Amino acid sequence: MSTSSEGINYGPVLFQYDLYPEKIEDHGQAKKVMSRRGTFALKETSMTEEEQEWFIHVIQRLSELGYHQVVPLYPTKHGDYVVRSGNYTYYLMPWFSAEPRYEYDKDELVIxxxxKIHQLTLKEQDFSQEVVDYSFQYLMQRWESRQLEMERFAEESERMTYMSPFALTYLSHFHQMMRLAEDAKRKLRDWYDxxxxxxxYRSVLCHGQLSSQHLLFSHMGEPHLLNFERAVLDTPVRDLAYxxxxxxxxxxxxxxxxxxxxxxxxxHIELSEEERYLLVSYMSFPEPIFSSIEMYHNQRGQHSQIELVNRLEKRISAMRHIREFCDDILSLPLPAKPEDEFFEGEKEDHM
Structure with missing residues (x-):
């Protein structure tokens, strides 16, 4: 009987579920636990006590609202949904497949x-000028700081006697990236105005890390979302941009x-005009290019110039796709504006 993976003993955690594994396979943060009772997924993560409570609340609240396409959690023999052990938090789920049984487009299923989740949790918030002002100023300052660093790297590159392939590639696209940054800031001002x-201002329950990697399929072939550890109440744009x-x-x-x-x-939900501008501003800012510069500064000893250049070129190509996509988002007709078009639900404790 194996109760460990990479030297970590999961026996005490699984004992809380009266589960005695015959084998455990390591799949990153998820451990595939095989036992006589069946095959399970044990998720190993880091959460504070407050985050654990919110995580469990989100799963239970979605079920109350009639949404049952979340990968279910199994309670321990004491009725708890998470187990704390050492520096980690664990929770147990059925082992679902990452591949669909039928010809599904995973991105379409995720969207x-x-x-459906956004539609169920949609709520019109009381407008707060203070919150909007803070969000605008925070993002604008962050982006201007990023932009300054990108300009500084361009100047450093131009002063190089022998320019690296990465710097040469970056400089050849620098002005295009600066135009994207300025356009993102203009769209953010449009949202603010x-x-x-x-x-x-509308809020929904956001997954927080939405991607096709967080979609699994039950034994019946039904799609289920998982990994709601970073779920938060925010604008629907947060999930869509990510x-x-x-x-x-x-x-x-x-x-x-x-x-x-x-x-x-x-x-499910038609984005308002300001939400579209916010979505376009989020996606248009060349944050991935800034991240490539950070990697070049901090990790170039760990990667070859070819690897760094390939990563940069892929991100530049992705930004071109985003630019085209953003044009399409803004060109679509806006939804009608009836007097009462928002979800009339609970107040601050809706989630």
Whole structure:
């Protein structure tokens, strides 16, 4: 009987579930636990006590709202849904497949499922000028700081006697990236102005790390989302921006793919004008390029110039896809504005 993986003994944790494994396979943060009772997934993560309580609340609240496509949690023999051991928090789930039994498009399924969650939890918040002002100033200052660092690296590169392949590649696209940064800031100002004009702000339950990697399939072939550890109440744009910035890196991505996915989401919730501007501003800012510069400074000893250049070129190509996609988002007709178009639900304790 094996109760360990990479030297960690999971026996005491699994004992809380009266589970005695015959074998444990390491799949990153998820451990595949095989026993006479069946096959399970033990998730190993880091959460504070407050984060654990929120995580469990989110899963239970979604079930109360009628959403049952979350990978279920198994309680311990004491009725707890998480087990704390050492520096980690653990929870147990059924072992579901990452691959669909049928010919499904995983990105479409993810958008469909998050659209349902957003629709169920949609709420019009009381407009707060202070919150909007803070969000605007925080993002603008962060982006201007990023932009300054990118400009500084361009100046350093130009002073090099022998320019590295990475620096040469970066400089050849620098002005294009600066235009994207300026456009992102303009769109953020548009969001800010419309928010003040319309005096409205909507929130939903955001998954927090939305991607096709967090979609699994039950033994019946039904799609289920997992990994709600970073779930938060925020604008729906938060999930969409995170999802699309990852999706554009896929080799199958096309402009038509993006439009189809966005329209699929809109069947659940139609983004308002200011939400579209916020989404476009988030996606347009060349944050991935800034991250490539950070990696070049901090990890170039761990990667070859070819690896660094390839990573940079892929991110530049992805930013081009995003630019086209953003044009399509802003060109679509805006939803009608009935007097009462928002979800009338509970107040601050909706989730």
């Amino acid at each position: 469909h499922e998050i659209g 419309i928010c003040h004009s319309e005096q409205r 999802f699309f910035r990852k999706a554009v890196h896929q080799p199958t991505w096309t402009r038509e793919t993006g439009s189809k996915l966005f329209e699929l989401y809109q069947r």
